[in-house]
Amino acid sequence: MAKDLVIGIDVGGQTTKCGVVDARGTVLAQTVIRSDDTTDASVFIASLAEAVNHIIADAGAEGRIRGIGVGAPNGNYYTGTIEYAPNLKWGGAKVLPFAKMLSEQLDGVPVSLTNDANAAAVGEMTYGAARGMKNFIMITLGTGVGSGIVINGEVVYGHDGFAGELGHTCAVRHNGRACGCGKTGCLEAYCSATGVARTAREWLEMTDEPSELRSLDKITSKDVYDAAKDGDKIALKIFEYTGRILGEKLADFIEFSAPEAIVLFGGLARSKEFLTEPVINAMNANVLPLWKNKVKLVYSSLKESDAAILGASALAW
């Protein structure tokens, strides 16, 4: 039978999505498993292989899988390893030969792997908001902050395969928040879903201002979004603050690679009605005059689950 299908896998801090994809970019079958219920990579990879076999059966795709593409935090395109990924319970302190291990669980099907944000960028370039663009920066605002940088139509991997860790550039130089990576003040500590929840907790402690968030036991970024929709003042200020920090750093990134657009993607990007204005204002206030009001800020136009799966799958062709 013709090997006319591929598998795309998006490994995230909390969940991992996988799908069977055809040559036109249609996701024929997909499923989601948890990423955070084991600290043992072998256990995780065994359940992932099981899930993959499951969707292959669902799609009637036995014998038709040409290869597997994986997007994962700290994934290395050159070596197929996941290295020191602070957001993965089973991948924090080691170099894990993920592509090799997964391939062995699946009868030797070839597995390619890259940074999850790089995979999303490829998906966006092929099917989404960055179609036709040769120079853009994809920022994924999820549990963490990831990035995929495209220059001259190609994803930037750098000397060692790890380029594009913009979530760990410094947003707050002095007395910055501790980040999961071991540094302080990282963009990710402020502009991820967890960063937004943290800002909420800090601000509620620091002030007496009334807020509907005070009634909650554990605040998520979704709670802050819901409160902002209700006109909650602290919630609105949290998005202004988050947007300003993100915009300030985007200005730095523009001065690096002069992209046509910044593409925002991920859970937190759903709050665009509150983020867009402060991001754009801070971005334009902090770039050189020659880029003021010139670089587009766009949001992913793909369904979230599809973008990551499609991007990862593109690696496998």
Add this chain to the structure above:
Amino acid sequence: MAKDLVIGIDVGGQTTKCGVVDARGTVLAQTVIRSDDTTDASVFIASLAEAVNHIIADAGAEGRIRGIGVGAPNGNYYTGTIEYAPNLKWGGAKVLPFAKMLSEQLDGVPVSLTNDANAAAVGEMTYGAARGMKNFIMITLGTGVGSGIVINGEVVYGHDGFAGELGHTCAVRHNGRACGCGKTGCLEAYCSATGVARTAREWLEMTDEPSELRSLDKITSKDVYDAAKDGDKIALKIFEYTGRILGEKLADFIEFSAPEAIVLFGGLARSKEFLTEPVINAMNANVLPLWKNKVKLVYSSLKESDAAILGASALAW
């Protein structure tokens, strides 16, 4: 006669260097003119054309010039223009068709133009410290701070031709110094030759600490270097401070493009005996664990005047 020679021109804030270069990268004749004694671009370009004709005659190169390559602040490779260059007296507030104007003054010889730091990076990649490297970032520490970014063996120009303005990324977010570009807190306001002189002036005013710099009317970065060599405490602290700020930003840049090396070049790089340690310490303290002690910090191995001329000349082949 065979057109077997090219001209390389390096336009700087204070002086402009030009040279006749052969295919092996030998500079056969060169000269220097002032860049800062007129506010009229036509006047500057006329004297530059005169200088070029002069070195052509010196090298006995009449009829053998294939083309001219120019490195200039805010030079655009795609359009041949110099746009809003704050460090050029005659180029601050407009889009100047520099390549076209110079070509017209020289009987239509083709003129290619790029950012001065991009030109230096090409020179370094072809003849200098970055030979054989596919991924590196060149930082020029002169009157301003420029940068040339090489990814996969190619200079990054970005969507509009202006990529690589790392001197204007933000080094000090709050109450930062005013920069010539109109923004505040730019790397250039701290880590250029003028930035070092400014740090000296500010610190001398702020404290009563004794320093040999107090006896000087107008302090330059060279004076600070000389004082540091004499063991002057303030001068030594100035280099520590300058190096730390530079190293902190280099960490951000590494997280963007994962280069094999950072190449430092320019007048201030001559102070490497005082800069290296604080730069490397701050760089390694601020990158993700995966890059700690992995990215090389190297200094240009070309004679300063030659590097810029050779780099620019390479554009003309």
